[in-house]
Amino acid sequence: MKTSDLIKKFPEEKDLVTHSRPYFNHSIEFKNIFTPRERADMLDIAGLNMFFFPSEMITGCDLLSDSGTTSMTNEQWAALHLRDEAYGSNRGYFLVMKQIIETFGEEFFNDPNSGRPNAFIFHQGRPAEDALFTMVGRLGSGLIIPGNGHFDTTQANIKRNNMQAVNLFSPELMDESSGYHFKGDMDLIKFKSLLERSHNKIPLSYLTITNNTGGGQPVSMENIRDVSNVSNHYDIPLFFDACRFAENAWFIQQHEPGYGNKDIKTIVKEMFSYVDGFTISFKKDGLVNMGGGLFLKDNGLFMKKYPDIPDAIMGHQIDKEGHPTYGGLSGRDIMTLAVGLKIATKEEYLTYRINQVKDFGENLKNHGLPVMAPIGGHAVYLDMNKFFADTAIKPEDFGGVAFTAVLLAAYGHRTIELGNFSFGSYDKKTKKEILPEFNFVRFAIPRLRYEKKDLDSVAEAVKILYENRDKIPPVNVTYGRDLPMRHFKARFEFRKYSI
Numbered sequence: 001m002k003t004s005d006l007i008k009k010f011p012e013e014k015d016l017v018t019h020s021r022p023y024f025n026h027s028i029e030f031k032n033i034f035t036p037r038e039r040a041d042m043l044d045i046a047g048l049n050m051f052f053f054p055s056e057m058i059t060g061c062d063l064l065s066d067s068g069t070t071s072m073t074n075e076q077w078a079a080l081h082l083r084d085e086a087y088g089s090n091r092g093y094f095l096v097m098k099q100i101i102e103t104f105g106e107e108f109f110n111d112p113n114s115g116r117p118n119a120f121i122f123h124q125g126r127p128a129e130d131a132l133f134t135m136v137g138r139l140g141s142g143l144i145i146p147g148n149g150h151f152d153t154t155q156a157n158i159k160r161n162n163m164q165a166v167n168l169f170s171p172e173l174m175d176e177s178s179g180y181h182f183k184g185d186m187d188l189i190k191f192k193s194l195l196e197r198s199h200n201k202i203p204l205s206y207l208t209i210t211n212n213t214g215g216g217q218p219v220s221m222e223n224i225r226d227v228s229n230v231s232n233h234y235d236i237p238l239f240f241d242a243c244r245f246a247e248n249a250w251f252i253q254q255h256e257p258g259y260g261n262k263d264i265k266t267i268v269k270e271m272f273s274y275v276d277g278f279t280i281s282f283k284k285d286g287l288v289n290m291g292g293g294l295f296l297k298d299n300g301l302f303m304k305k306y307p308d309i310p311d312a313i314m315g316h317q318i319d320k321e322g323h324p325t326y327g328g329l330s331g332r333d334i335m336t337l338a339v340g341l342k343i344a345t346k347e348e349y350l351t352y353r354i355n356q357v358k359d360f361g362e363n364l365k366n367h368g369l370p371v372m373a374p375i376g377g378h379a380v381y382l383d384m385n386k387f388f389a390d391t392a393i394k395p396e397d398f399g400g401v402a403f404t405a406v407l408l409a410a411y412g413h414r415t416i417e418l419g420n421f422s423f424g425s426y427d428k429k430t431k432k433e434i435l436p437e438f439n440f441v442r443f444a445i446p447r448l449r450y451e452k453k454d455l456d457s458v459a460e461a462v463k464i465l466y467e468n469r470d471k472i473p474p475v476n477v478t479y480g481r482d483l484p485m486r487h488f489k490a491r492f493e494f495r496k497y498s499i
């Protein structure tokens, strides 16, 4: 009997409940051992600020960010050794060019000798945003950049150039009863009415895929298409903040009618066919530790409307980052990017990755925790207003900050508050806090780094904190309350608290 006939008598592999990961460990790193007391003392020194806590003292999971924290593959490590550190047009530059063309379309990377520069490599996402908005900000005064939810650095770069960043979050975003899968969408009604009123003040529109500020939620192809149509109707170019483009494409494949049979690469191409340019941090779906870029569509609306900007961007890039053929990256960084970008659209990788995030979120939900649903692509978001709803914690007590500090000190896991403190601000005149739309703590899951047991241990620790939430005290802000981007700089201490 042939073995292939024999195995037909057994349940099929695909029907099993558990599947092994689609990769092997390449190398591992042992953690240091620190006691909760040592972590707590260090945290007091760091002013309870997650960014200032030494990562070597993290004994649990470091879920501060999914940015630049990926474990690279053996092919990437091999590529790193094949690097060429030449000062211009190094080997990796041509490989990255080839891969950008393959992933996003040939209109996003012109031949460097064509005289039509449109592809600009930067060392991460924010300098690419800086270059774009420095040039766009010069087009006039009182300009507005509408988006589905600008990331904080994007918003900061818009403001720095005297423009207004407007967030048009989907009305579905905080609607718990909604089973809609694409809560990252732009609010199309508000977008249309803004353009009707102010289209001559809008140099470009922006869609962040997936919507990191809005719970890591994906944007549907339908919304991308509609936003593009409305924008183009008013002769306004559309851009992506494309950091998590591959994860967004996976959600479209899984949940949007008409896309179930299309592969990720085809879906990505269609997504990018609707935009005139994009900024990207390759530290996310580029699967690298460093890298970013700004890409303009050749013959797209942006290049047609603002023909002088590409050259101005190139000048800016040379002054700030380096020649366009390396753009602030070493030759070895560029080599790892050429390979990382290839892996990012692999279906088995994306399926495993996003389901890992989902399983972790479901685990928290099953423990009774108020997690944002559906669970997004790169992170799980815990609603701190609900978490502390039946306690004495008030919004300006920054319970989310206190939660992250207790979780790190007591159980060794690092997360980040993205809510009343990070996205809020202090009005010096009224001496009052201006609160944002959302109050989350985010658990960002680094790519290819943790196993189920790691995340199970985080879920258990969070459950314990929830059961003991009345023991989590408010925090006082001891430094930086009124600073811009204050969560990166501020210091806190626990308030004396009796219950």
Ligand code: F0G
Pocket (backbone or CB within 6 Å): 064, 065, 066, 067, 124, 125, 126, 127, 151, 153, 154, 208, 212, 241, 243, 281, 282, 283, 291, 292, 444
């Ligand atoms: N846009 C989005 C949607 C982002 O999430 C980030 C970074 C950036 C732009 C900026 O890219 O860090 O390479 O300069 N997000 C990280 C995070 C830092 O933790 O969410 P960068």
